[in-house]
Amino acid sequence: MNQIIENQFVELIKIHQGIVHKVCGMYRRDPDDRKDLFQEIVIQLWKAFPKFRQEAKVSTWIYQIALNVAISDFRKESRKPIRVELSETFANISDNQYDYSFEEKLKVLYQAIDQLSEVEKAIMMLYFEEKSNEEIAEIIGISQNNVRVKMTRIREKLRTLMANAK
Numbered sequence: 438m439n440q441i442i443e444n445q446f447v448e449l450i451k452i453h454q455g456i457v458h459k460v461c462g463m464y465r466r467d468p469d470d471r472k473d474l475f476q477e478i479v480i481q482l483w484k485a486f487p488k489f490r491q492e493a494k495v496s497t498w499i500y501q502i503a504l505n506v507a508i509s510d511f512r513k514e515s516r517k518p519i520r521v522e523l524s525e526t527f528a529n530i531s532d533n534q535y536d537y538s539f540e541e542k543l544k545v546l547y548q549a550i551d552q553l554s555e556v557e558k559a560i561m562m563l564y565f566e567e568k569s570n571e572e573i574a575e576i577i578g579i580s581q582n583n584v585r586v587k588m589t590r591i592r593e594k595l596r597t598l599m600a601n602a603k
Contacts, residue, residue, distance in 0.1 A: 446486050450479060453499050457482075460503040463550070463562045464511050478506045493575070500563070500576045508555040549598035557591050564588065 450457070457478050461471040482502050489498055550561060556577065563573045570588075574581045 442486070446483060449486075449495065450482065453496060456496060456499045457503050459562060459566070460500070460507050463558055464507040466547075474507060474510055477510060478503045481506050497572065497576055504559045504576070508559070511555055545599055545602050546595075548602055549595050552598055553591065553594065557587065557594075560584065560587055561591060561595075 457475055458471075460478065461474045465471040465474050482499065485498075485502055493501075550558060553561065559577060560573060563576060568576070570581045570584045573584045577584070579587075
């Protein structure tokens with residue numbers, strides 16, 4: 438039965454791994470750091486999987502955990518690797534399928550985004566994913582009105598940062 442649960446989890450991650458890759462790309466620039474963060478997010482998703490009651494959409498649940506892990510990791514000054522023994526089933530999850538080459542074209546934008554707070558970054562990432570204000574509010578844990586206010590302020594902040602970068 439444990440093998441069935443592992444297989445369900447692996448399939449879920451395969452289907453939604455783009456979410457995890459986008460979070461990793463938003464919070465880490467170095468490819469090795471992105472891989473480390475990807476692995477940490479998958480580990481935390483696995484730990485939380487038994488408690489997932491499917492009351493929210495799977496993508497919302499993955500975003501919440503991935504963002505919490507990324508933000509926590511981002512805040513740590515010294516990172517200590519956590520060793521967790523995983524079964525062979527987890528070998529089927531690839532962390533090399535996402536193409537990060539487009540980042541070069543968005544260098545100025547990413548430099549500006551790097552200057553945003555952790556929450557502002559999360560909101561922008563979800564906005565880029567074309568999430569509604571309602572979905573962003575649910576994932577981040579703030580009101581829809583607060584999302585609208587923050588988006589207005591973030592846009593202005595990005596305009597100023599990008600104008601100063603040129």
